[in-house]
Amino acid sequence: MGRCICCTALGxxxxxxxxxxxxxxxxxxxxxxxxxxLRPRIALLSNPKSTGNIAQLSRIRDYCAExxxxxxxxxxxxxxxxxxxxxxxxxxxxxxxxxxxxxxxxAALTEIHNGGHFGDGAPPVAVLPNGKTNxxxxxxxxxxxxxxxxxxxxxxxxSDLNPHIVARELIALRCDPTSRPVIGxxxxxxxxxxxxxxxxxxxxxxxxxxxxxxVLTAIAVxxxxxxxxxxxxxxxxxxxxxxxIRREGPITGRFALLAVTTLEKMLxxxxxxxxxxxxLKLLAIEERPASLFRxxxxxxxxxxxxxxxxxVHFEEADEISIEGxxxxxxxxxxxxxxxxxxxxxxxxxxxxxxxxLAA
Numbered sequence: 001m002g003r004c005i006c007c008t009a010l011g012x013x014x015x016x017x018x019x020x021x022x023x024x025x026x027x028x029x030x031x032x033x034x035x036x037x038l039r040p041r042i043a044l045l046s047n048p049k050s051t052g053n054i055a056q057l058s059r060i061r062d063y064c065a066e067x068x069x070x071x072x073x074x075x076x077x078x079x080x081x082x083x084x085x086x087x088x089x090x091x092x093x094x095x096x097x098x099x100x101x102x103x104x105x106x107a108a109l110t111e112i113h114n115g116g117h118f119g120d121g122a123p124p125v126a127v128l129p130n131g132k133t134n135x136x137x138x139x140x141x142x143x144x145x146x147x148x149x150x151x152x153x154x155x156x157x158x159s160d161l162n163p164h165i166v167a168r169e170l171i172a173l174r175c176d177p178t179s180r181p182v183i184g185x186x187x188x189x190x191x192x193x194x195x196x197x198x199x200x201x202x203x204x205x206x207x208x209x210x211x212x213x214x215v216l217t218a219i220a221v222x223x224x225x226x227x228x229x230x231x232x233x234x235x236x237x238x239x240x241x242x243x244x245i246r247r248e249g250p251i252t253g254r255f256a257l258l259a260v261t262t263l264e265k266m267l268x269x270x271x272x273x274x275x276x277x278x279x280l281k282l283l284a285i286e287e288r289p290a291s292l293f294r295x296x297x298x299x300x301x302x303x304x305x306x307x308x309x310x311x312v313h314f315e316e317a318d319e320i321s322i323e324g325x326x327x328x329x330x331x332x333x334x335x336x337x338x339x340x341x342x343x344x345x346x347x348x349x350x351x352x353x354x355x356x357l358a359a
Contacts (some may be wrong), residue, residue, distance in 0.1 A: 026028035043093035089117040095202045103333025110183040126355035139263040141357040161205040169262040169279040170349035184332035190255035191238035193328035198235040241324040254287035277316040284313040
């Protein structure tokens with residue numbers, strides 16, 4: 001089961017650690033029942049198995065032990081996040097901080113959206129820079145050392161949060177109309193999903209630094225696309241997809257990159273802003289070397305999303321459906337497989353408030 005690091009009142013302390021902070025934490029919890037409260041309430045949800053936490057979690061635990069205003073709850077698998085948020089809701093935190101990769105954030109957002117633990121008053125969400133991929137943290141201005149980001153968030157919680165609150169649209173993904181939606185902020189498909197899986201399964205196990213791993217992955221993609229080489233040591237050729245947009249029509253073909261996001265920052269472009277025609281931003285790059293070079297130049301010139309580029313599709317929509325024969329889609333770390341005749345549908349979900357740090 002998940003572990004509440006802060007106290008014995010709501011959970012078992014982790015192997016007896018942080019016992020010095022337990023009396024203070026009990027007073028903190030008593031305050032949530034109507035007693036005096038000297039400090040703002042901050043809830044921290046950690047996933048010890050996120051890659052960044054392997055090296056950083058002991059520092060996070062030590063920091064929380066010294067700050068009884070932080071209610072720290074650890075989970076080891078996604079199935080425990082519902083119980084974690086149910087417990088956190090009893091604390092009524094001023095801010096919910098998620099310490100993990102994009103997959104942990106996605107699982108927490110899904111549970112906040114579907115679980116109803118906070119009623120209509122979900123606290124603003126902050127994200128620590130951790131894990132292998134950090135697109136959500138990057139969009140919220142959280143970069144660098146996670147302890148430094150945590151310290152800044154603790155300071156913000158002691159003041160007026162309103163200047164730092166931003167609303168973010170969310171993506172609701174359904175594999176069929178009756179399924180419970182999966183909530184996220186960034187979906188990668190086609191060649192992008194294949195490349196992400198290639199990096200995760202072939203490059204990361206080599207134990208190299210993240211930056212070098214990403215460079216090697218980019219070289220492998222370049223070799224496959226530009227030189228036309230195919231090998232089991234290279235990312236596979238993307239499968240054909242059909243992408244349908246309610247207001248436009250289907251886009252079909254093989255795509256080196258397919259991405260749908262509500263984020264302002266996305267991969268090749270530091271800022272991806274359109275006309276506001278819909279909350280879902282779709283970027284699809286056809287599987288041709290010329291299209292890839294065009295999108296790089298358009299991004300460097302600041303034109304991506306603002307002007308038409310041959311071989312590059314940028315659309316804004318309020319509904320997108322994707323289908324194809326066994327192509328991979330990854331929504332913030334969770335993988336889905338497309339099927340012909342059974343489209344995966346993306347729609348906007350209820351917006352959620354986030355805490356943005358200065359970039």
